[in-house]
Amino acid sequence: MPADQASTTKKSTKLATSQPAAKRAREHRSDEGANILPNAENFVSLVRKVARPGLLVDLLERASATALPELKALAEAAKGKLPVESRQALFHAVGKLPAAAQYSIECAAERVMLLDDDYGAQAVLSLLNEDRAEDAAVLAAPSDRYSRALYLHLLQDFPAQGVRRDERFDQAEHLQVMHRQWKSDHYSSHYLGPKGVVPKTGVDVQEVLRTRIAELFPKVPKDQILIEQFTRRDLSCEQGDDDDCEAGQSALLHTLTATFNGKTATFQQVANGHVVDHEEPAAMSARFSWEPETGSLSVFCEEREARRELATVFRDVALAHEGQIEDMPMRQFDLLGFATSKMLDRLKRDRVAGIDDISILQITVAKPFEQTSEYGGRDVVRQLSSKMQITRDRRDGRNIYQVAYEDYCAEDLSQYALVQVKLVMRMSKTPHRKAHNVAVQITAPNGLNDKSRTDDDRKRVQEQLIKIGVLSQF
Structure with missing residues (x-):
């Protein structure tokens, strides 16, 4: 191949030849979602992202047991994401619904939005079957991770009349937690x-x-x-x-x-x-x-x-x-209690209502030390630390402290500085949701991955951390 035809790299912020002539103009007006529905952050976010708005109308109709033909017509006319005027119409319609219906809609949107990371999106995709006509329809363009997750949630918690409940949404949440518990979450x-x-x-x-x-x-x-x-x-x-x-x-x-x-x-x-x-x-x-x-x-x-x-x-x-x-002091997390196996007894004894089980999946410790090195003709003392990550396979019958002793020769973790602890909490079944696992990552001195769970789970996790002495109450 001639050299002048080889791939080259150019800096560019715009490529006119690759842009369609009739590119849709960007909308600069706000949809006023936060002002119209100040109590429905997750639903407002979901409406802005879903490429199949007909699913949103299905959610509203089934949650409120009310037919909404005007909104259905707007969704069909959109052929993709809703424009500003249609989003506003949807927000106003929700604002007129009873409080019980609004609560149900926001809770549904919250769970759908929590599946929006790569782990959640892959979990949803893995559960959709192209050979099923309904699944194939939602996989066809326009399709996006939010529409696919909402589709599964409707099949599970808001099935159409006469349709059997499909529990794949719960499975997607379970798969997401299984994959997420091994990664370091943003906190x-x-x-x-x-x-x-x-x-x-x-x-x-x-x-x-x-x-x-x-x-x-x-x-x-x-x-x-x-x-x-x-x-x-x-x-x-x-x-x-x-x-x-x-x-x-x-x-x-x-x-x-x-x-x-x-x-x-x-x-x-x-x-x-x-x-x-x-x-x-x-x-x-x-x-x-x-x-x-x-x-x-x-x-x-x-x-x-x-x-x-x-x-x-x-x-x-x-x-x-x-x-x-x-x-404005930081809210500190005290991980010292995880240095010994006594924490296992406390996790069993001091569980709060709504949490069935707690397991320790991973502990990261550090060994601080000083090291002298020559820099610019003089000795410089550096503050350094080496880290060790102790991880228990979820199928391992041993607890984390047995793993630390038998596999890492670490009998006493109190000689180290505890940097991070990962827990898996089993949340109890509620009238609105099955029992499920929640991955909890605590990073010293004040980091907690509270973005990856529902508000109800967040409050239970916080209450539990206070009960076992990891988080001090203000």
Whole structure:
């Protein structure tokens, strides 16, 4: 092949020849989902992502036992993701449904959204069968991981009348947990804020937040920071029509997400006989979750170094409290109890209601030490550490401490610094969900993978960690 026809690499941010002439114009208007449905963060996110909106209408109709022909017509006309006007119509329709139906819809959306990582998407795909007409239809274009997961959830928890319940969605969740428990999850950082404070909302507050966040990320234009606020409420209280249930009491969790183009995505395309490298700005988020009752603030951002400053921004602006950054301490996780096998007895004795079993899957320890080396003609003392990861195969009949002693010759882990512990908690069966496993990763000093579970599971995990002395209550 001639050299001038060989693949070459070029830097490019745009390739005009590869773009269709009639490319659909991007929509810049907001769908106002956070304002219309402030209590349904997961459903709002799901509506924006699903390429088969007819499944969304099926969810609404079956959860509310109400026919919605107008929404079905909008879904059929979309031929893919819903445009802004149709999304708004869907949000308003949900807002008019009874509280019980809204709660059911949001819980369904929450479980579907938790399957959106690669492990969850692969688990769903592995359970779909092209030889089944219904499965083949959802696999055909347009198809996406959210539509496929929602399809399985409808078959399981909202089957059509006369159709047998299909439990493949539970299987997908189980497969996802099995694969995820072996990887290192992204985790949030946890801080202490003032108890009992309800975050401020409104245009003025969001504008100040944009200004402060732009100061932390100088390359991000302030007007390109999208901020949305949601409130998790105890809708079960509202369902009961209890006079003692006041709106202010039912606010359990406030979530604020700031999304902006804070990183760069790189990918390659083949065009006109060449391999072209593309560099495009990509979105990242700073996510704040605030519990007024406990004063607990969790912050997630890929830029871990910025989390403490972000926590202070939220405290200063949304909570309207002042003070030095040291006034907002980290919420510490004490892993020392996992150094000996006595923890096994405690995990059996001190289980909270709603958790049937707890097993220790992995313990990572470190051995800190000093090392002197020559640098620039003088001796420099470096603080170093070597790490050891003790992992128990899930099919191994031995406990983690037997594995540590027999396979790693580590009889006493208290001589090391405990860095990370991975647990598997077996959640009890509830009226709305089967018993299931939850992978819990605790990273010293204040990391917990609380993004990968439902809100109900998150609260039970937190209660359990407090009960066994790993997490101190504020």
